[in-house]
Amino acid sequence: MPAVIEINGLSKAFTRFRRGRRVALDGFDMLVEPGQVHGFLGPNGSGKTTTLRTLLGLVRADSGRMALFGQPTPHGLPAVASRFGAIVESPQFFGNFTGRRTLRLLAVAGGVPPTRVDEVLTQVGLRDRADERVKAYSLGMKQRLAVASALLKQPELLILDEPANGLDPAGIREMRDLMRGLAAAGVTVLVSSHILAEIQQICDHVTIISRGRRVAAGPVEAVLAGFDHGEFRIRVAEQTRAAEIIQAAGLTVAAHPDHLVVAGTEDPARISQLLGEQGLWLRELTPLTPDLESVFLELTDTRPRPGVPRQVDESVLPAATGAREITISVDDEGARS
Ligand SMILES: Nc1ncnc2c1ncn2[C@@H]1O[C@H](COP(=O)(O)OP(=O)(O)OP(=O)(O)O)[C@@H](O)[C@H]1O
Secondary structure, three states: OOOEEEEEEEEEEEEEEEOEEEEEEEEEEEEEEOOOEEEEEEEOOOHHHHHHHOOOOOOOOOOOEEEEOOOOOOOOHHHHHHHHEEEEOOOOOOOOHHHHHHHHHHHOOOOOOOOOHHHHHHOOOOOHHHOOEEOOOOOOHHHHHHHHHHOOOOOOEEEEEOOOOOOOOOHHHHHHHHHHHHHEEEEEEEEEEOOOOHHHOOOEEEEEEEEOOOEEEEEEEHHOOOOOEEEEEEEEEHHHHHHHHHOOOOOOOEEEEEEEEOOOOOOOOOOOHHHHHHOOOEEEEEOOOOHHHHHHHHHHOOOOOOOOOOOOOOOHHOOOOOOEEEEEOOOOOOOOO
């Protein structure tokens, strides 16, 4: 079965009047396989929207190859148009139309049976409000209407650019549940977002982009595992003495104001034994497992630094030196390569 989305070496620079060229994509690669809920992460200005717009034929690439369901794009788009739905720009609806009328018109225009309208309204949880005018909808309801419009064709792939943008926590949660439901129904989902905790909760795979290049890709857990340094946070009453004992045993210790970070052993029992033998009792011993946010900040080098103003468009930063790419794939037997 061909990949749902395959992008190789995609490059795009925008030429701005009297302001020179801005490189948005610089040899970007991406692979999305059927059934994945794939998170697409990157700082502001890293090239996410440009990638999606180029894939959908809205922007012309300078170079590189892209395919949707094995069909090269943009030329092959008509052949696969009925197989995917995408919300890449903020959708604009007529405020005076009801949600139901909006979807009915879109169904007619797309040659979709009108019975689909109620199905998608139910799917996105808008059925009770379907006969209200769109201008009375909250932002979250408008987002759902947009998702409903993309679902009319029963797509195999749904592409969502920042679906949680502007939503309150309840709205984000609803959007998350909606995406989970779609994934459970077998829809492949590609979702770009800044909300890393959300991505970590709903996505099984991830691609991280920085300055127009892929810097990490693979199953979320495998990408995180690549950043697991096998550290433990410990709290103990006599911190200085504890640090000396641990160091003397050949482990490494970093002291923080109210805790120590210990590395050099995979076995937490070793730490408690070392300290217990010297009459020191642990108040806390926690494995430090990386989360997507810390991995993202490390890979994209966008961690805020005290006293240093942050540049919000990543594409204007000087290229990071020593950037590494982590690509982790899992073969059919589940073995990592
Ligand atoms: N039409 C355009 N003309 C000129 N520059 C553009 C255009 N579209 C995008 N860019 C520039 O390309 C770079 C990448 O933009 P893009 O919108 O793809 O980033 P993004 O990762 O989606 O960012 P955000 O998370 O802020 O939406 C930015 O510097 C942006 O200003």
